[in-house]
Amino acid sequence: QVQLVESGGGLVQAGGSLRLSCAASGRTFSSDTMGWFRQAPGKEREFVATINWWKDTSYADSVKGRFTISRDNAKNTIFLQMNSLKPEDTAVYYCATGAGWGPERDSPHFYNGWGQGTQVTVSS
Numbered sequence: 403q404v405q406l407v408e409s410g411g412g413l414v415q416a417g418g419s420l421r422l423s424c425a426a427s428g429r430t431f432s433s434d435t436m437g438w439f440r441q442a443p444g445k446e447r448e449f450v451a452t453i454n455w456w457k458d459t460s461y462a463d464s465v466k467g468r469f470t471i472s473r474d475n476a477k478n479t480i481f482l483q484m485n486s487l488k489p490e491d492t493a494v495y496y497c498a499t500g501a502g503w504g505p506e507r508d509s510p511h512f513y514n515g516w517g518q519g520t521q522v523t524v525s526s
Contacts, residue, residue: 404428404515406497411520414487418524422482424497424517432475435500437513438482440493440522447496449508451482458503465491487524494519 410422424436437452451461451471459471470483480497498513506512 404499406499406515406517408495408497408517408520411495411522413523413525416487416489416524416526418487419483419485420487420522422484422495422497422520422522424480424482426478426480426499431478431499433501435503435507435512436471436473436480437498437500437507438471438480438495439498439510440491440495441519442493445493447510449510450495452507453480454503460507462508484522487522489524489526492522492524494521 405427406424408424410420414420433455435452435454438450439447440450441447449462450465451469453459453471453473468486473480496519497517499515500513
């Protein structure tokens with residue numbers, strides 16, 4: 403059974419940094435496209451970043467230049483380095499797994515496996 407487990411969330415002051423991890427298990431994920439999404443209270447889940455197995459990446463405009471997605475295929479793990487955090491980054495962050503690299507890769511519907519999420523809270 404596919405399992406994704408996020409970790410690394412927490413409370414940080416504005417301007418600070420956090421590094422999220424997502425450990426995948428149940429099968430090999432090295433050929434998957436892996437993504438990060440976030441959901442704030444009362445809002446829809448929104449795209450943050452994604453990476454394919456060639457390590458091509460794409461980002462939401464709101465996080466470009468501040469967040470970096472990476473992956474370690476040997477460890478079936480992806481990461482999200484978040485710098486210069488802002489209060490509006492506060493949300494539950496989810497990792498997800500999908501296939502391919504189409505233009506819809508920034509849509510939650512592109513992904514078929516999800517973790518349980520980790521809370522990130524940025525205080526002002």
